[in-house]
Amino acid sequence: MTKKIKKEAKVISQKLLAEGIYDLWLETEIAENTHPGQFVGVYTVNKAALLPRPISVCEVNEDRTAIRLVYRVVGTGTAEFSLYQPGDYMMILGPLGNGFPLDKAAGKRVILMGGGIGVPPLLETAKKLNGAADVKAVMGYRNSEVFLSDDFKKYVDLYIASDDGSVGTKGNVIDAIKENKIDCDVIFACGPMPMLKGIKAYAKENGIKAYLSLEEKMACGVGACLGCICKTKETDNHSHVKNARICTDGPVFDADDLDM
Amino acid sequence: MNTKVKIAGVEFKNPVMTASGTFGSGMEYADFVDLNKLGAVVTKGVANVPWEGNPTPRVAEVYGGMLNAIGLQNPGIDVFVKRDLEFLKSYDTKVIVNVCGKTVEDYLEVVEKLSDEARVDMLEINVSCPNVKEGAIAFGQNKDALFDITSRIKKVSKKPIIMKLSPNVTSIAEMAKAAEAAGADAISLINTITGMKIDIYKRKFALANKTGGLSGPAIKPVAVRMVYEASRAVNIPIIGMGGIANAEDAIEFIMAGATAVAVGAMNFHDPYLTEKTVDGIEKYMRDCHVDDINSIRGIVE
Missing domain, CATH: 2.10.240.10 (Dihydroorotate dehydrogenase, electron transfer subunit)
Structure with a gap:
């Protein structure tokens, strides 16, 4: 297993992607050994908040010198992160956890399913599976505030679902695969628990292998x-x-x- | 310069230990820290059989600390001996095994099984976990119950015994005295302080267990005070803990009366912290011309 480290990472860029969703690139040697579906712990400078915030890695650059984090501001920690500017340093711990088992997808029909802030880790997954499997992506959002859709389209066919029907299929990611009649052998998914439960049930009914990121x-x-x-x-x-x-x-x- | 300390005949290369439950058995932190540099690894509580622990969420961050209600999930003593103790055999550090149970008999079973394990240097008896319904803290909040369990464990244990005390009591001095009178070789304190957090948007408890144990820098002043009070009440050695975030905090506990100290929740903030605390204590000793760490114990005036 890859050695985990806690080290300062340099902010390369940060921008707002959608309402409350930030896009942050960090220069870090952790990038060297980070695989799709892994995450990092990000520390605040606020000494009253002592625990690292787990944030999934959205992308690793080609040189493996930087990681991209796409995260939602949900509390004091992530609110602090959103203020960081290029040249600033942030303390991060990683790489953490095991990513998606790409070997289980090789040569198969794969759907990547993401919901809300579960969308980002599937981008690196899409990139790595591109060419190695028949991959489609189905991403669910609350409303028209979609993010990363152009990035996904670089690697895979993308279908979108939205809770309010303002983009793509009205409903959830399962509704979208039914509407678009997408078949598959393997699902890689990340998102809120109700969505993952739905995917597990759908996969079981249809004889599909599902791997869920919790x-x-x-x-x-x-x-x-x-x-x-x-x-x-x-x-x-x-x-x-x-x-x-x-x-x-x-x-x-x-x-x-x-x-x- | 001497950093060695002695508790119940066991010599530790320095006073820095890990607080039970925050460090596993050291395996997960061996990536970050040279375990050989620590005074002791104090392992996560182990019972006679595997325990599932509590439902999630089990942890919640609060200002200056965190709440946990893990519920002493553990794989049981047999797996612990085969895997965790075996792992620790390759390191040159002392091993203190934290023991938990629901009944006195549970504790005795684990204590007996560990009595003949050469890799075990001491046992720490957890009578202070606030997150399990049976056992644990029930023995640690009443001085008669504490006296009873301590003396029964002392009768069967071939290893020196540390009783880990709860801060959730009226008089820590009384509890320390009860442990000493029953034959405890040492005491450690404090375990976590029972706390609660409410998510006002969901109108729900932040923890599935409703209450949890508060740890982290927020509890340090309470812990220092209790170590001071306990050290004035008994003659047995004290392992002090509660919110230690650096070497200065560790020295503070030693000056309050602790022989050794344990780094707990702040391992989660900085996985390198135990080793940094060892180095920081040495630096303090050099800077402040302290030749022997034992010379500043309880020195506060």
């Missing part, structure tokens, strides 16, 4: 504190109970292994 409140990010567990069907071989650590054993899990 989220939970985290503390250490490195597998020590056991804060961010998810329930598993079988006894996990680290915990020896039916709990797996999202930060370390995940965040991506085989849907068949999850009790959700």
Whole structure:
């Protein structure tokens, strides 16, 4: 496994992508070993907020010297991050977790499904699968405030769903694949829990393998504190109970292994 | 310069330990820290059988600290001995195993199993976790119950015993005295302070368990005060902890009366912190002309 480090990263650029969604490029040696679906812990300078914020890696540049984080401002930590300017430094910890199992997708028909702030990690996944599999992307948003759609179109066919119907299919990502009659063998997904539950059920009904990226409140990010567990069907071989650590054993899990 | 400290006949190369539950068994932090540099690794609480722990969310950040209600999830003593103790065999540091249970018999079973493990230097008895319904803190909030469990563990243990005390009591001095009177070789404090956080937008508790243990820099002044009070009440050594974020904090605990200190929640903020604390204590000793770390213990006036 790749060695994790905590180190300062230099802000290359930051811009607003959509309402409350920021697009940040950081120069960091962590980029060298970061794979699609992995995440980093980002620290605030505010000493009253001590835990790293887990944020998925949206993209790694071609030279593997920088990572792109696309995140939503949800609290004091992310509000602070949104103020950073080029040349500023941020402390980050990574690479964390295991990414999407790209080998399971090789040569297959794959759908990447993202919902809301679960969309970003699928971009690097799309890039890496481009040419290695028959890949389509289905992304769900709340409204017309879509983001990263042009980036996805560089690598894959993109379908969009929106809660209010202002863009693409009205409804969720499952509604969009039904409307567009998209078949597949494998799903890689990241998004809110109700969406992931829906995808798990859909995959099961249709004999599709699904790999889901989960989220939970985290503390250490490195597998020590056991804060961010998810329930598993079988006894996990680290915990020896039916709990797996999202930060370390995940965040991506085989849907068949999850009790959700 | 001497940084060595001794507790119940066990010599530690320096006073810096890890607080149970914040460091696993060291495996996850070996990427960041040279475990050989630490005074001791104090492992996460282990019971006689595997425990599932509490539902999520189990952690919540609060101002200057965090709440946790992990619920002592652990793989059980057999896996712990085979995997975690085995892992620690390749390191030159002392090992203190934190023991938890629901009944006195649970504790005794684990203590007996660990008594013959050569890799174990001391046992820390968790009678202060606020996040499990049975056992743990029930033994740590009443001085008679604390006396009883301590003396029963002392009867079966071949390893020196540290009783880990809860701050959620009226008089820490009384609890420290009860542990000492029952034969405890040392005490450690403080465990977390019971707290609560409410998400006002969802109108829900931030933790599934409703309450959780508060740790981090927010609790340090409470911890320093309690270490001071306990150290004035008993003669057995004290391992001080609660919000240590740097070497200065560690020195503060030592001056309050602690023989050793443990770094806890702040490992999550800085995975390198234990090693930095070791280096920082040495720097302090050089800068302030302290030849022996033992010479500043309890020196506050």
